[in-house]
Amino acid sequence: MIMRKKFSGISLTLLLLLLVALMASDKSQAAKRLPLKAQVGSVWDGDTFTIHGVGRIRIMGIDTPEVSGKLKAAEPFADTARDATEKLLMGGGKSIFLIKEKGGQDRDVFKRPLRYIELQDGRDVGEELLKQGLALVYVGKGFSRSARYFKAEMRARSDKLGVWSEKNPHWLVKQKAAIHHVGDFRIVQGRVKAAAKVGSWIYLNYGKDYKKDFTVSIKIRDWKKHFRKVYKDPQQLVGQRIEVRGRIGLRNGAMIRARHPDQIQKME
Structure with missing residues (x-):
């Protein structure tokens, strides 16, 4: 009986280790399956959208006004930012390009993939939203496009566009x-x-x-x-x-x- 219990405990430990390994493998495979080119399924808010079969994607390097939630009202310009993102991403039904930051942060705190998003005409979606005053530069751990993103944000602030047109911008x-x-x-x-x-x-x-x-x-x-x-x-x-x-x-x-x-x- 003692030997049987001992082997049973070892078997359970091995099973748990196998499950952990399989979960890690599944996550790794999911990351590998993230397409480089795709069509957008829906837009959640100004900086988040979905791709069929993948889930939500977070636009790298920006933060837009928060939409309404269970406990909070929408921030000023939240709907405007979402509409602008939807127009950029879904206009004409064309595919977008998802670009990973080399050696940088791959996912946010909610495990959503972080990607630069570029349109077929070469425009950077994050940069376009910054130019319109509908996004802030979100630094996180630093990223390679920060200089041009800050330039776009500062110009929008100077020109009082979008959120920056408020007398007292909530940001x-x-x-x-x-x-x-x-x-x-x-x-x-x-x-x-x-x-x-x-x-x-x-x-x-x-x-x-x-x-x-x-x-x-x-x-x-x-x-x-x-x-x-x-x-x-x-x-x-x-x-x-x-x-x-x-x-x-x-x-x-x-x-x-x-x-x-x-x-x-x-x-x-």
Whole structure:
């Protein structure tokens, strides 16, 4: 009986390992099956659409106004952004091209494939939405088209197009108001009052009280890998008016974690 139980336990462990391996293989095969050229099935919102047999695809490098959900009303220009994306992707029934970032992030936090989307005439869909003021540059872990995407966004901001035509664009948040936007992707504006290294983190504080005021957090490993190419030392940012973009979290007040220097832009 003891030997039988022992072998039974070993068999169960092997079965579980086999199932895990098969699941991993299925995910790998699904990623390989993602087409390079396809026709769009439907458009969910300004930055997400579906392809038959594949599911939802997230457009790389941008974030558009959120459509309405169970607990939140639609953000300004959400329907306009969705309509613009639908017109770009489905106009004329032509196929689109899905382009993977080389060596970059393959999927978002919801496991949706991240891809640049190009039309048959060569236009980049993400860039087109930025030009119309219907999208923000979404940096994430950095990407190769960031320079041209930022150029498109800044021109739309200057020309007051789309969301930027609002008197107070909802994407722009002052540091004291950031606490009211936890969970949202926003650009927080303010002046860095202090910079500190604590353990494995660097903190850029927008106010005197780090427990209440807005803070930017940066892992020291990220600083060494990315930020040090732009800033010699965190103290360089003290006294500077900056805007930082990202999803606002909550830890001793409102906070954005910066993983890449493109998330931080000087305002002066």
